[in-house]
Amino acid sequence: MNIDIDGIAKEFGTTTALSPVSLQIPSGALVALLGPSGSGKTTLLRILGGLEFPDRGRVLFDGSDATHLSVQDRRAGFVFQSYALFRHMTVAQNIAYGLQARPRRQRPSAPQIEARVSDLLHMIRLPDIGGRYPSQLSGGQRQRVALARALAIDPRMLLLDEPFGALDAKVRKELRQNLRTIHDDTGLTTVFVTHDQDEAMALADMVVVMSMGRIEQVGHPQEIRAAPSSDFVREFIAV
Amino acid sequence: MSDIALAPRRACTTEARPLRAALIALAFAGLGLLVFAPLALVFGHALSDGWAASVAALRQPDALSAIRLTLLITALTIPLNAGFGIAAAWFVTRFEFRGKALLITLIDLPFSVSPVVAGLCIVLLFGANSAMGGWLVAHDMTVVFALPGILLATVFVTFPFVARELIPVMIEQGRAEEEAALTLGAGGWRVFRTVTLPNIRWALIYGVLLCTARAMGEFGAVAVVSGKIRGQTATMPITIEMLYNEYLSTAAFSMAALLTVFALLTLLVKTLLEIRHSDQLAAMRRH
Amino acid sequence: MAVLSGRLIRRSAMPGLGLSGGITLAMVSMVVLLPIGALLARGWQFGPANLWEVIHHPRVWAALFLSFRLAFLAGVANLIFGVLLAWVLVRYRFPGRRILDAAVDLPFALPTAVAGIALTALYAPNGAIGSIAAQAGLRIAYTQWGILIALIFVGLPFVTRTVQPVIEEIDREVEEASATLGASRLQTLRRVILPMLAPAALTGFALAMARAVGEYGSVIFIAGNIPMKTEIAPLLIVIQLEQFNHDAAASIGIAMLAISFAALLSINLIQIVTRARMGHV
Numbered sequence: 001m002n003i004d005i006d007g008i009a010k011e012f013g014t015t016t017a018l019s020p021v022s023l024q025i026p027s028g029a030l031v032a033l034l035g036p037s038g039s040g041k042t043t044l045l046r047i048l049g050g051l052e053f054p055d056r057g058r059v060l061f062d063g064s065d066a067t068h069l070s071v072q073d074r075r076a077g078f079v080f081q082s083y084a085l086f087r088h089m090t091v092a093q094n095i096a097y098g099l100q101a102r103p104r105r106q107r108p109s110a111p112q113i114e115a116r117v118s119d120l121l122h123m124i125r126l127p128d129i130g131g132r133y134p135s136q137l138s139g140g141q142r143q144r145v146a147l148a149r150a151l152a153i154d155p156r157m158l159l160l161d162e163p164f165g166a167l168d169a170k171v172r173k174e175l176r177q178n179l180r181t182i183h184d185d186t187g188l189t190t191v192f193v194t195h196d197q198d199e200a201m202a203l204a205d206m207v208v209v210m211s212m213g214r215i216e217q218v219g220h221p222q223e224i225r226a227a228p229s230s231d232f233v234r235e236f237i238a239v
Numbered sequence: 240m241s242d243i244a245l246a247p248r249r250a251c252t253t254e255a256r257p258l259r260a261a262l263i264a265l266a267f268a269g270l271g272l273l274v275f276a277p278l279a280l281v282f283g284h285a286l287s288d289g290w291a292a293s294v295a296a297l298r299q300p301d302a303l304s305a306i307r308l309t310l311l312i313t314a315l316t317i318p319l320n321a322g323f324g325i326a327a328a329w330f331v332t333r334f335e336f337r338g339k340a341l342l343i344t345l346i347d348l349p350f351s352v353s354p355v356v357a358g359l360c361i362v363l364l365f366g367a368n369s370a371m372g373g374w375l376v377a378h379d380m381t382v383v384f385a386l387p388g389i390l391l392a393t394v395f396v397t398f399p400f401v402a403r404e405l406i407p408v409m410i411e412q413g414r415a416e417e418e419a420a421l422t423l424g425a426g427g428w429r430v431f432r433t434v435t436l437p438n439i440r441w442a443l444i445y446g447v448l449l450c451t452a453r454a455m456g457e458f459g460a461v462a463v464v465s466g467k468i469r470g471q472t473a474t475m476p477i478t479i480e481m482l483y484n485e486y487l488s489t490a491a492f493s494m495a496a497l498l499t500v501f502a503l504l505t506l507l508v509k510t511l512l513e514i515r516h517s518d519q520l521a522a523m524r525r526h
Numbered sequence: 527m528a529v530l531s532g533r534l535i536r537r538s539a540m541p542g543l544g545l546s547g548g549i550t551l552a553m554v555s556m557v558v559l560l561p562i563g564a565l566l567a568r569g570w571q572f573g574p575a576n577l578w579e580v581i582h583h584p585r586v587w588a589a590l591f592l593s594f595r596l597a598f599l600a601g602v603a604n605l606i607f608g609v610l611l612a613w614v615l616v617r618y619r620f621p622g623r624r625i626l627d628a629a630v631d632l633p634f635a636l637p638t639a640v641a642g643i644a645l646t647a648l649y650a651p652n653g654a655i656g657s658i659a660a661q662a663g664l665r666i667a668y669t670q671w672g673i674l675i676a677l678i679f680v681g682l683p684f685v686t687r688t689v690q691p692v693i694e695e696i697d698r699e700v701e702e703a704s705a706t707l708g709a710s711r712l713q714t715l716r717r718v719i720l721p722m723l724a725p726a727a728l729t730g731f732a733l734a735m736a737r738a739v740g741e742y743g744s745v746i747f748i749a750g751n752i753p754m755k756t757e758i759a760p761l762l763i764v765i766q767l768e769q770f771n772h773d774a775a776a777s778i779g780i781a782m783l784a785i786s787f788a789a790l791l792s793i794n795l796i797q798i799v800t801r802a803r804m805g806h807v
Contacts (some may be wrong), residue, residue: 086416281644327554334535335538352740356779359779368772456638506632510624
């Protein structure tokens, strides 16, 4: 699914989170929103996911206006920075949640849900942890469960907020590869937010550099490295 | 972990043994004079003429009516308060709006208003010689000196209890889990039932317990609005006062003992909950 | 709610704005704003001059001053005993600690009328403790001492419960640091620990005092209710209401509301000042 961001602006009180920004994301791309904290990247991601609403501008999914589509109807697989796993549910219950939340007529049967959960646990290569609680998992395991939970609803796109932020260096590298594989296997349009330029450059097909609510530059990692469009971009990717 | 084993290593972070003993003795003496002695006295006086006299006093028609009224008021107050507390905590912690601090102050206000002043406010609002009271009388409805007034007074004095317990818990838990449920397609009620409620359940029960204890025992506000009509608007605490003023000591203390049993029960459940609640909090910290 | 959304309320994906906001605002208006508004409106109709005349009447003035003064003294007693109790409960391990801890909450849970008659029976000249005091020439019940004891009873939990979590969070290394710098244990307590507890203790003091100023149920039995001597302000309101003198009742009520507001304001000021200085609490 392609995403068209058309002149989105957002203010919180007196602070401007997003000066009008526009961006076209082609179907199947793996996109990094890269910038320091306060650059508006998380706000943009939350607007795509339907968790915030822009003051002005439109969001189009495959050409149709989705600006006011409710968060439930967007079917965006969202991975939160803290993972936001339901702490009182087992891993399997977490993953099954979205399928069980469907209206009765669209809801898969219990055995179907069980099979889907099992498939997803295999896909994240943690087949045996279905009965555990989030508090019993390592950071890397939690991130993979959060990813599986987002994928369970058969999302139209995948949105990830600092997906590797809370992990140590070794696990981070492993899970980067994991995300790449999942993206390539599913073909989902994927947008992730990061403040780590290494991560953006290593993983994404398309990097969007943001600063103070504006988009500074959009391009393939090599293009950005070869020809930074501003001093800010040059300094930010040099760190 | 015994204190004695630690004493040599921790000598610089604790007091000398005699001072410690003196402080502990002071704590026991203070609570003994203020809390334990009155508690023992209530049961002692209640049973001074024997069980039978006590039970007989509680089975007087006026006493039974007071017990029924107090239980009814409590049963009506709890859902009103819990419903309000949940709504207020959701509104305050899940949305950004202007005037939030003012709203929280207004919710807290009943804590610092004298119960007698609370009762006075209700009399002035609904009493027969107020504008609203006149209208109510004309339509054959009474608030003051009747059940609605007692209920309103009780809701006023217990107003902040549930909301005050829920707001910090819901701030600490943040919105991420609820947002995650929304992105997975869950509707509002489902999010509340399956994600929010399990996370706030102990805090909710805790607030309801505080509310219950206060609702059963409220005296000042109810004394002002109830009119103290025996067998009709006299709650258990009001009945205690009337019996005591008539020098019916056994009857007064029997009723007091029954109320004390109710209070001790809520305290017991609360203490048990605190032990379990702390487990849950520890689990949350591990997360 | 639709009118309010937009500028006043930020649009959000969270469900239930209308429902939760509607219930909250309706209940706050019905339970808090309308009744208190009725009190203020009554005072306004009566007129500030008349209102002042009622408050300035010697008997009313004496009652207000008595309530305020004894509430303050009870707050001070609770401040000292509450900090001591919190320290003992958190730091020491001894048999009966759990029961002691649970007993601190009893004044919250025990109906005030029950506390009132029990304390009266206990501290009356023929009561278990009152008779001992009488031999020493001290009358407790039906004097200001009795009122003070009742007010200490109702305010007992506040200081202990606000100070307890702060003691639990004190880093032992701070005490050890003080000891390595050569401070005696008492110096450490006085110069390191007590200042750390002060903001919470003062908050508890203000809460206990606010509660005591308005207390009625536990006091009227033990007070004796002698005008000018042991008559508290809430009782005066009740007396005026029984005589259907609503204007005078409203005047005293407004005076008490003002005292409550002052207490609430001082709590907030304490918290703002200490937050600015210590970065938390």
